[in-house]
Amino acid sequence: MDPMSSVRDRAPDGIAWVPVPLATISQVVEQLGPVDGEHARSLRMSVRVPVARALRIAIRRRQLGGITALLTTASELRVEPGIAPTAGTLYVGFVLSGSITLVPPDGPTVVLGAGDVWAVCDWSRVEIQCADTTRALHIVLPESRMLARGVRPTARLMVLDGFRSLRTPLRNFALSVADPGWVPTVVGELVAERTLEDLLVGLFLEHQLVSDAGRPEGRVALRARALAETGRSHTNTALNPALLAERLSVSLRHLQRAFEGSGTTVAQAISAARLRTATMLLAATDTSRYTMAEIAHRSGFASTFELRSAFRTEFGMLPSDYRAGPVKAAPEEG
Numbered sequence: 001m002d003p004m005s006s007v008r009d010r011a012p013d014g015i016a017w018v019p020v021p022l023a024t025i026s027q028v029v030e031q032l033g034p035v036d037g038e039h040a041r042s043l044r045m046s047v048r049v050p051v052a053r054a055l056r057i058a059i060r061r062r063q064l065g066g067i068t069a070l071l072t073t074a075s076e077l078r079v080e081p082g083i084a085p086t087a088g089t090l091y092v093g094f095v096l097s098g099s100i101t102l103v104p105p106d107g108p109t110v111v112l113g114a115g116d117v118w119a120v121c122d123w124s125r126v127e128i129q130c131a132d133t134t135r136a137l138h139i140v141l142p143e144s145r146m147l148a149r150g151v152r153p154t155a156r157l158m159v160l161d162g163f164r165s166l167r168t169p170l171r172n173f174a175l176s177v178a179d180p181g182w183v184p185t186v187v188g189e190l191v192a193e194r195t196l197e198d199l200l201v202g203l204f205l206e207h208q209l210v211s212d213a214g215r216p217e218g219r220v221a222l223r224a225r226a227l228a229e230t231g232r233s234h235t236n237t238a239l240n241p242a243l244l245a246e247r248l249s250v251s252l253r254h255l256q257r258a259f260e261g262s263g264t265t266v267a268q269a270i271s272a273a274r275l276r277t278a279t280m281l282l283a284a285t286d287t288s289r290y291t292m293a294e295i296a297h298r299s300g301f302a303s304t305f306e307l308r309s310a311f312r313t314e315f316g317m318l319p320s321d322y323r324a325g326p327v328k329a330a331p332e333e334g
Helices: 022-032 037-046 143-148 167-178 186-212 219-233 241-247 252-259 266-283 292-299 304-315 319-324
Strands: 016-019 047-050 057-064 067-074 077-079 089-097 099-103 110-113 117-120 127-130 134-142 157-159
Touching: 022 057, 057 167, 057 186, 067 167, 067 186, 089 099, 089 143, 089 167, 099 117, 099 134, 110 157, 134 143, 134 167, 134 186, 143 186, 143 266, 167 186, 186 219, 186 266, 219 241, 219 252, 219 266, 241 252, 241 266, 252 266, 266 292, 266 304, 266 319, 292 304, 292 319, 304 319
Parallel strands: none
Antiparallel strands: 016 047, 047 077, 057 067, 067 134, 077 127, 089 117, 089 134, 099 110, 099 127, 117 157
């Protein structure tokens, strides 16, 4: 008999919650993929279900480099604060059906229904409760990847209820990525990972524009324009912060101020764009004939030395090692 089966927690809503049997948690961990022992033990202690109810959960998981897409369908459950710390990890969630209640330690309770989108920077401090048969889509990635793109979450828990133009494209693309019927090539995985990241960056920037509205040229709006122009022009080896500012018709200092507090600089944003292009070229079989000098030039680096230096600083390896590696997964940014 489970030694904790006699434990009963009575919530304000009158529901008696009990721990989930170890065998069930083991099945959840198996569906989640690689989970260390500490996380598995903390799940065992934190997950609760209503008394006399079994936990039913189905998880589809897709790993793309440093980004994970999870599609979950679960019966009624509660996850209490105290799971292994997840600081530095960003979770973006879409409620597809049912409802999810989030209780942060230092803020009001948030109730989310179908169509709502939220972001949490550290799940370990938030209580989560799902209604019966709740379907949700989760995108999980290191927070450093958003910082490297000039996006800093404005709070530990956010409901992304501002501009909505990118909600549907992001949701639909992530759902297609999570589909087990999709069998990508190496390049397909890299493109999908990059697209997910680009859509996430856009979603957060649109959300931040709400607080930036009303200014002639708010910092978030200018940063968004700068990132878009960088994406278009980074393969030009002459592009630098000064030239970027000139193309945006602002002073260099004004452009630099737009990146203050975002976790990155103008120069780092340009370098990150060039590195993403370099990883694509290094992974593609059609470009295997390119020399490192050609890879550097086509990515926007002024020289092979500059490519190698940036690659080693950001990813801890040389571009030649990445090209020769048996697994071609895009290294994490940041």
